[in-house]
Amino acid sequence: MGFLKGFFGSSDAASTSKAMPFEEYVGAGVVDRNGVPSRIYFSSDRDIDLYELEELCDAVGWSRRPIRKVRKAIVHSYIVVSMWEVRGAKKRLIGFARATSDCAFNATVWDVVIHPDFQGRGLGKGLMQYLIEKLRSQDISNITLFADPHVVEFYHNLGFISDPEGIKGMFWYPN
Numbered sequence: 192m193g194f195l196k197g198f199f200g201s202s203d204a205a206s207t208s209k210a211m212p213f214e215e216y217v218g219a220g221v222v223d224r225n226g227v228p229s230r231i232y233f234s235s236d237r238d239i240d241l242y243e244l245e246e247l248c249d250a251v252g253w254s255r256r257p258i259r260k261v262r263k264a265i266v267h268s269y270i271v272v273s274m275w276e277v278r279g280a281k282k283r284l285i286g287f288a289r290a291t292s293d294c295a296f297n298a299t300v301w302d303v304v305i306h307p308d309f310q311g312r313g314l315g316k317g318l319m320q321y322l323i324e325k326l327r328s329q330d331i332s333n334i335t336l337f338a339d340p341h342v343v344e345f346y347h348n349l350g351f352i353s354d355p356e357g358i359k360g361m362f363w364y365p366n
């Protein structure tokens with residue numbers, strides 16, 4: 192995640208990652224009363240507190256989903272990535288995304304979210320680039336997603352193309 196490291200400063204994830212399953216230091220977070228910033232990390236550990244994930248999804252106004260189905264979706268996802276704000280021993284889930292895949296050619300990205308307190312700082316872009324890097328490292332070359340209308344430009348900025356060669360996403364819903 193070169194661009195974020197460059198933007199926020201250097202990494203010292205090694206000291207924290209032994210105790211916590213964090214992979215990469217992203218940057219400085221929110222400054223507290225004493226002027227000390229929290230730290231923001233990526234993780235691809237899928238052992239996430241699902242109630243904390245539900246809170247994150249609530250914060251952006253998504254409809255609630257049964258926890259047991261969310262657990263199943265995470266277990267069966269190919270890659271799960273999350274973003275954490277760490278202050279001392281406390282960690283807070285501030286971003287999440289996952290991808291399903293046939294493990295060879297195709298992957299589809301789902302549930303991309305950054306907590307509103309942390310939006311507009313490049314973290315969503317960083318999280319998506321981290322996920323894309325992970326998929327590319329597995330030689331997955333066809334990455335698709337379904338964008339809500341208000342975030343189409345966010346994905347265009349990341350290199351996603353709408354309806355390439357006129358291909359249309361199609362949905363079937365039960366009546």
Ligand SMILES: CC(C)(COP(=O)(O)OP(=O)(O)OC[C@H]1O[C@@H](n2cnc3c(N)ncnc32)[C@H](O)[C@@H]1OP(=O)(O)O)[C@@H](O)C(=O)NCCC(=O)NCCS
Pocket residue numbers: 251302303304305306309310311312313314315316317337338339341342343344345348
């Ligand atoms: C969409 C979302 C993940 C973006 O995360 P974010 O951290 O705010 O985005 P970033 O700060 O990384 O933005 C990266 C770039 O995309 C742009 N961008 C971000 N959100 C955008 C939006 N809704 N529409 C258009 N452009 C957007 C930013 O301006 C920025 O552009 P720049 O690189 O030219 O400066 C976040 O707003 C979110 O969680 N929204 C609610 C949940 C949601 O709608 N998820 C998508 C479901 S398909």
